[in-house]
Amino acid sequence: MEESQNAVRKISFFFVAVVSVLLFLSFLSLYQAVETYRRTGSPDYLTVTMSVSAIALSSYMILQMRRKPVKLGFEPPKVYTTVECPNCQFKSTREFQEGDYVFKEVENCPKCSGKMFISFIYRIADEEKK
Protein backbone atom coordinates (compact mmCIF):
# COMPACT_ATOMS: atom_id res chain seq x y z
CA MET A 1 0.00 0.00 0.00
CA GLU A 2 2.85 2.37 0.87
CA GLU A 3 4.50 1.58 -2.43
CA SER A 4 1.44 2.49 -4.46
CA GLN A 5 1.21 5.78 -2.58
CA ASN A 6 4.84 6.47 -3.35
CA ALA A 7 4.19 5.74 -7.02
CA VAL A 8 1.30 8.18 -7.01
CA ARG A 9 3.50 10.79 -5.37
CA LYS A 10 6.16 10.27 -8.03
CA ILE A 11 3.60 10.66 -10.81
CA SER A 12 2.31 13.84 -9.17
CA PHE A 13 5.83 15.21 -8.94
CA PHE A 14 6.45 14.36 -12.58
CA PHE A 15 3.19 15.98 -13.53
CA VAL A 16 4.02 19.18 -11.63
CA ALA A 17 7.45 19.24 -13.29
CA VAL A 18 5.90 18.96 -16.76
CA VAL A 19 3.36 21.67 -15.98
CA SER A 20 6.14 23.90 -14.62
CA VAL A 21 8.10 23.52 -17.87
CA LEU A 22 4.93 24.32 -19.82
CA LEU A 23 4.43 27.39 -17.63
CA PHE A 24 8.01 28.50 -18.23
CA LEU A 25 7.68 28.06 -22.01
CA SER A 26 4.42 30.01 -21.96
CA PHE A 27 6.07 32.92 -20.20
CA LEU A 28 8.95 32.73 -22.67
CA SER A 29 6.66 32.94 -25.70
CA LEU A 30 4.66 35.71 -24.04
CA TYR A 31 7.90 37.62 -23.49
CA GLN A 32 8.87 37.05 -27.11
CA ALA A 33 5.47 38.27 -28.28
CA VAL A 34 5.94 41.45 -26.24
CA GLU A 35 9.42 41.90 -27.72
CA THR A 36 8.05 41.40 -31.23
CA TYR A 37 5.39 44.01 -30.52
CA ARG A 38 8.05 46.45 -29.32
CA ARG A 39 10.15 45.95 -32.43
CA THR A 40 7.49 45.76 -35.12
CA GLY A 41 4.62 47.66 -33.50
CA SER A 42 2.14 44.96 -34.47
CA PRO A 43 0.94 42.73 -31.67
CA ASP A 44 1.00 38.99 -32.25
CA TYR A 45 -2.46 38.24 -30.92
CA LEU A 46 -2.29 34.52 -31.57
CA THR A 47 0.93 34.01 -29.58
CA VAL A 48 -0.29 36.24 -26.74
CA THR A 49 -3.63 34.44 -26.54
CA MET A 50 -1.97 31.03 -26.60
CA SER A 51 0.62 31.96 -23.98
CA VAL A 52 -1.94 33.50 -21.66
CA SER A 53 -4.29 30.53 -21.90
CA ALA A 54 -1.38 28.11 -21.40
CA ILE A 55 -0.31 30.04 -18.31
CA ALA A 56 -3.87 30.06 -17.00
CA LEU A 57 -4.26 26.34 -17.67
CA SER A 58 -0.94 25.43 -16.03
CA SER A 59 -1.70 27.54 -12.97
CA TYR A 60 -5.11 25.95 -12.70
CA MET A 61 -3.63 22.45 -12.94
CA ILE A 62 -1.02 23.18 -10.27
CA LEU A 63 -3.71 24.61 -8.00
CA GLN A 64 -5.84 21.52 -8.56
CA MET A 65 -2.91 19.26 -7.73
CA ARG A 66 -2.29 21.08 -4.49
CA ARG A 67 -5.91 21.14 -3.45
CA LYS A 68 -6.48 17.45 -4.01
CA PRO A 69 -3.48 15.28 -3.22
CA VAL A 70 -4.08 12.03 -5.03
CA LYS A 71 -4.80 9.31 -2.53
CA LEU A 72 -5.36 5.82 -3.85
CA GLY A 73 -4.49 3.63 -0.90
CA PHE A 74 -7.33 3.32 1.57
CA GLU A 75 -6.79 3.21 5.28
CA PRO A 76 -8.31 0.38 7.25
CA PRO A 77 -10.99 1.53 9.69
CA LYS A 78 -9.71 2.11 13.20
CA VAL A 79 -11.22 0.09 15.99
CA TYR A 80 -11.53 1.57 19.46
CA THR A 81 -12.33 0.05 22.80
CA THR A 82 -14.10 1.98 25.53
CA VAL A 83 -13.30 0.90 29.07
CA GLU A 84 -15.64 1.85 31.89
CA CYS A 85 -15.49 1.75 35.66
CA PRO A 86 -18.86 0.83 37.23
CA ASN A 87 -17.83 2.35 40.56
CA CYS A 88 -17.01 5.92 39.57
CA GLN A 89 -18.22 6.07 35.95
CA PHE A 90 -14.68 6.71 34.77
CA LYS A 91 -14.43 6.10 31.05
CA SER A 92 -11.47 5.84 28.77
CA THR A 93 -11.04 4.96 25.15
CA ARG A 94 -8.05 3.31 23.64
CA GLU A 95 -7.18 1.52 20.46
CA PHE A 96 -8.54 -1.98 20.12
CA GLN A 97 -6.21 -4.69 21.28
CA GLU A 98 -6.38 -8.30 20.30
CA GLY A 99 -8.49 -10.29 22.73
CA ASP A 100 -10.78 -7.39 23.59
CA TYR A 101 -14.45 -8.21 23.95
CA VAL A 102 -17.41 -6.46 25.52
CA PHE A 103 -17.75 -7.02 29.31
CA LYS A 104 -14.19 -8.29 29.55
CA GLU A 105 -12.55 -7.27 32.78
CA VAL A 106 -9.47 -5.19 32.22
CA GLU A 107 -6.93 -3.21 34.20
CA ASN A 108 -7.97 -1.49 37.43
CA CYS A 109 -9.48 1.98 37.44
CA PRO A 110 -6.88 4.74 37.75
CA LYS A 111 -9.27 6.77 39.93
CA CYS A 112 -10.71 4.33 42.42
CA SER A 113 -8.71 1.16 41.68
CA GLY A 114 -11.96 -0.72 41.09
CA LYS A 115 -12.41 -3.30 38.40
CA MET A 116 -13.03 -1.87 34.96
CA PHE A 117 -14.64 -3.61 32.06
CA ILE A 118 -15.01 -3.05 28.34
CA SER A 119 -18.32 -1.41 27.55
CA PHE A 120 -17.97 -0.61 23.86
CA ILE A 121 -16.02 -1.76 20.87
CA TYR A 122 -16.58 0.30 17.79
CA ARG A 123 -14.86 1.25 14.63
CA ILE A 124 -14.47 4.51 12.79
CA ALA A 125 -14.00 4.39 9.05
CA ASP A 126 -11.87 7.22 7.73
CA GLU A 127 -14.17 8.70 5.16
CA GLU A 128 -12.54 10.75 2.49
CA LYS A 129 -13.71 14.32 2.43
CA LYS A 130 -14.82 15.26 -1.00
Ligand SMILES: [Zn+2]
Ligand atom coordinates in the same frame (compact mmCIF):
# COMPACT_ATOMS: atom_id res chain seq x y z
ZN1 LIG B 1 -13.30 3.93 39.14
